Amino acid sequence: MTVELISVGTEILLGNIVNTNASFLAEKCAALGMSNYYQVSVGDNEERLSEVLKTALSRSEVVILTGGLGPTEDDLTKEVTAKVLNRRLVEDEKTKSRLNEYFKGRDKKDITENNWKQTLVIEDCLVVDNNNGTAPGLIAKTEDGKSVILLPGPPGEMVPMFEESIVPYLKGLSGNVLYSEMVKICGIGESKVETMIKDMIDSQTNPTIAPYAKNGEVHLRVTALAATEEEGKCITAPVVTELKKRFGVHIYTTEEKVTIEEAVVKLLAEYGLTLSTAESCSGGLLSGRLVNVSGASAVFEEGFITYSNTAKMKYLNVSEDTLKEFGAVSKETAEEMARGAAKASQSLAALSVTGIAGPEGGTDKKPVGLVYIGCFLDGKTETREYHFKGNRQKVREYTVISALDFLRTTILSTFEKEA
Template sequence: MTVELISVGTEILLGNIVNTNASFLAEKCAALGMANYYQISVGDNEERLSGVINTALSRSDIIILTGGLGPTEDDLTKEVTAKVLKRRLVEDAGSRSRIEEYFKGRERKDITENNWKQALIIEGCQVVENNNGTAPGLIVKTEEGKIIILMPGPPGEMIPMFEESIVPYLKTLSENVLYSEMVKICGIGESKAETMIKDMIDSQTNPTIAPYAKNGEVHLRVTALAATKEEGMLLTAPVVAELKKRFGSHIYTTDEKVTIEEAVINLLTKFNLTVSTAESCSGGLLAGRLVNVSGASAVFEEGFITYSNKAKMKYLGVSESTLKKYGAVSSETAKEMAAGAAKAAGSLAALSVTGIAGPEGGTESKPVGLVYIGCYFDGKIEVREFHFKGNRQKVREYTVISALDFLRTSLVNAYGEAIENNR
């Protein structure tokens, strides 16, 4: 089956918001085995939206529209879709009741007349409940057997609706089962990772391997088409085993829901370890990633943001002579920052970050993107030098990912046998 994605909203065309919905849906649909040849963004204009929907119906089996389901006049998706299909809009009692309940639980309980617009649905459609907002989703089957799915635009509403309701529906459209496993890799770039498995990709039939590049990571989705889930597991098992053999400790998880920070927190928790952070150029992003994880308080002691040399000396005990001789961005300073953080916090492990995020501040000897990351663990300190490319935000993001993976690999090297036995 082919799927086409249509993102509705003039704000997308103007660049006021980043269209993350299309990226999310494209990846999820690919995992479901659907071919996606077209992705369209269209403004809140009846004529253009109508043309886009008609074109999509002529070439795709499933059309997914996001956005334009709000209560205002420029929210046209439902109305235009109904006109294209020559169907009426009718009020859905269940949707009206949910809108009433939604406003009862809010500080402002007054429901304006235009809110009831969201209780209107396309005649003959299947209503999809929105547990995070007022606009329900709709699934419409055309007389020709095509399927149109309408979902709200805000990711906080669209994503849970898609995962909870649309994915199970889409799975019913195929007689076979698509079973997939995710292999997440850190510390190896996309081009190198692809080179390492080029022979596997060139010869693949079923299952298939699909690489996805993330910031500082590479994700490999292994997908098998099978009659049952159990058969799919048998098909993917040898492929995943071969990937583990090739990438070794660079694989931090085979659980799609686990992030790099969760993998680190899980290891620290498993071995009753604590960690602290000392950050300069990352400005707290590293600590922020760690505390993203529920339960991090059990292992995360303290985070120091020491942007100035004065702060490095005051809170981490970095010597003035080190800063004068080697500079704030140096292996020596990173080493003292890591040791100082562990000592000040009383933690068993510590990460330090110092670098030049740019766009200013670089020199010939210390260019923008130069970052030193220190890792204190088991009484030893190791420092690694990195040269990242990209803008300020990219440099900081890559720094955080690399720091987390630095600590992870240190733990893997120390507890490798115990980790392997519990995989």
């Protein structure tokens, strides 16, 4: 089944906002086994939007439009779609009731007349309730059975509406079930991952493997087309087993919504470990990722942001001689930072980060992107040297992911040896 995405809004064309909706929808539609060949952004212009929608309907079975459903004059998506489909706009009593409830208790002077424009829907369409805003979503069928889906533009409204209401609808368009599993890999680059599974991709039919490159990670989605979900599980199981065999410890989860920081927090809790962090170039990004996880307070003791040499000596007991001889960005300093953090917080594990995030500060011997990460566990400290590419933010992000994966694999190797 083919799907086409149309993002509506002049602000997208001007670069005033980043179009995250298209990225989200493309990934979700791919997970549903849908083929997406075209994505279009168009401004708030009736003629151009009409032309784009007609073109999309001529070549795709499902067209999803985001944006342009609000109360203002330049919100034209619903009106243009109705004209293209040769339908009227009619008032929807349920939407009107929901809107009245939304405005209940507010001063009537603050409720402008144009808000009621949102109660108008395309004739004979399916109205999708918006539980996070005022503009409902709409699903209209063309005379030849194609689906036109209209969703609000704000991601805070669009994302939950899509996941709660549109996903079940799209699944129902096919007589079969699409079952997928996600294999998340860290510590191996995209090109190497692809090389390691090239034979599997070349010979695939059902299920299929779709790789997605993330910052410092590679995700492999295994999707099967089956009559039932149970059959889908049976079809994907051998492929997932083979991926586990090939990538081993580099796989940190096979659960869709689990992040690497969640996997690490779970692992710390499983082995009764507590953690502290000592950060220089990452400036709190590492501890921030950890405390994003619900339940992190059970394992995360303390975070030190020691950007200056003085702070490294004061809070982590890094030797002044070490800093003078080897420098702040060094294997030796990372090691002392990790040990110092563990000792200062009395934690059983510690991670340290020191490096040159750029764009200034690099030298021939210590270029931008050079990062040392230290990991203290079970009374031992190991350090690793990394060389990351990209801007300052990218270097910091790759550093954090690598540190989390370093700790994860160290925990596994340490306790596997003891078992």
